[in-house]
Amino acid sequence: MYIRMLVVVVALLVATSARSEIVSTGGNAVQIAPPASVDFDVLQSNTAIRAFNEQQAATLAAPLAVNISAPGIYDDPSDLTPATIPAGTVISSHLIHFDIFFEGAAVESSGTVTFRDRILGVIVGDADVDASDFLGAAGTTYPAAGVQFRGAELDENDLIEVGCDFVRVELESFQFLDHVRVITAHDDPCGQACSPGFWKQCDGNDAKARRRIAQFLAAGYSPTAKLNATFGTTFFPNATLCEGANLNGGGVRSLARHAVAALLSASHPDIDYPLTPEEVIALVRAGRAGRISDLAELPCPLK
Ligand SMILES: [Ca+2]
Ligand SMILES: [Ca+2]
Ligand SMILES: [Ca+2]
Numbered sequence: 001m002y003i004r005m006l007v008v009v010v011a012l013l014v015a016t017s018a019r020s021e022i023v024s025t026g027g028n029a030v031q032i033a034p035p036a037s038v039d040f041d042v043l044q045s046n047t048a049i050r051a052f053n054e055q056q057a058a059t060l061a062a063p064l065a066v067n068i069s070a071p072g073i074y075d076d077p078s079d080l081t082p083a084t085i086p087a088g089t090v091i092s093s094h095l096i097h098f099d100i101f102f103e104g105a106a107v108e109s110s111g112t113v114t115f116r117d118r119i120l121g122v123i124v125g126d127a128d129v130d131a132s133d134f135l136g137a138a139g140t141t142y143p144a145a146g147v148q149f150r151g152a153e154l155d156e157n158d159l160i161e162v163g164c165d166f167v168r169v170e171l172e173s174f175q176f177l178d179h180v181r182v183i184t185a186h187d188d189p190c191g192q193a194c195s196p197g198f199w200k201q202c203d204g205n206d207a208k209a210r211r212r213i214a215q216f217l218a219a220g221y222s223p224t225a226k227l228n229a230t231f232g233t234t235f236f237p238n239a240t241l242c243e244g245a246n247l248n249g250g251g252v253r254s255l256a257r258h259a260v261a262a263l264l265s266a267s268h269p270d271i272d273y274p275l276t277p278e279e280v281i282a283l284v285r286a287g288r289a290g291r292i293s294d295l296a297e298l299p300c301p302l303k
Pocket of ligand 3: 149150151152153176177178179
């Protein structure tokens, strides 16, 4: 009984924190839980660039100034694309932190942090990072305002590449630390998907059906492949992928319909779907239709 209740509580926590979070890191970037302190000379490493989620799904009470507002490579102050995110926007905040054990020489490190949702802005200026600390994690101590060189020094050896949903940093630290704050949208992922309504036109001999069948095959699947064999599920005995895409209704019928569309979107070389085929299959086998049905609203690049 207690174990069962614990499982339910954990599941709820996962469900409520599943949006806008850091989804992966690469290079020397590592995700950590919000630490006790990111004050100067407290959380130090000569390789690890720490990244953590700060406030999630917060509604801005006032416009928020950001220094970078568009994808690109930023390694000079003249590259910056300052903007303000309007009051009322629901955002999530994340901090990238690099602070070395200073032993007389500068230390460089680099890494990539990828987010679940699209990036609205990046804050790198010393005063702007200070001014956005109200978005910090509860329980984390931040530097007092005015710490010199707290942000990224784009006129020195710091470089920031910003993509739709990732940031790659090359940071050099000396006596001072580097803080880069990333502001993401909430429940607004990057990427593309083609919906069940697109894939269901897979039966027939007209031009559209022939095109759709070719698109199934380009994704690596035959429209007549078996649904259950493809996903390892027990939904509808003998149903094909094409029949799965054509199922109407809710519950398991909705899950099956979205499963087909998500797997084909993840597998097709011309669709920039946010999940891998393996991730789609794992969600389907776990019965989690919500995520793939949300993603089905992304724009479809195919005709
Ligand atoms: Ca230090
Ligand atoms: Ca630096
Ligand atoms: Ca700095």
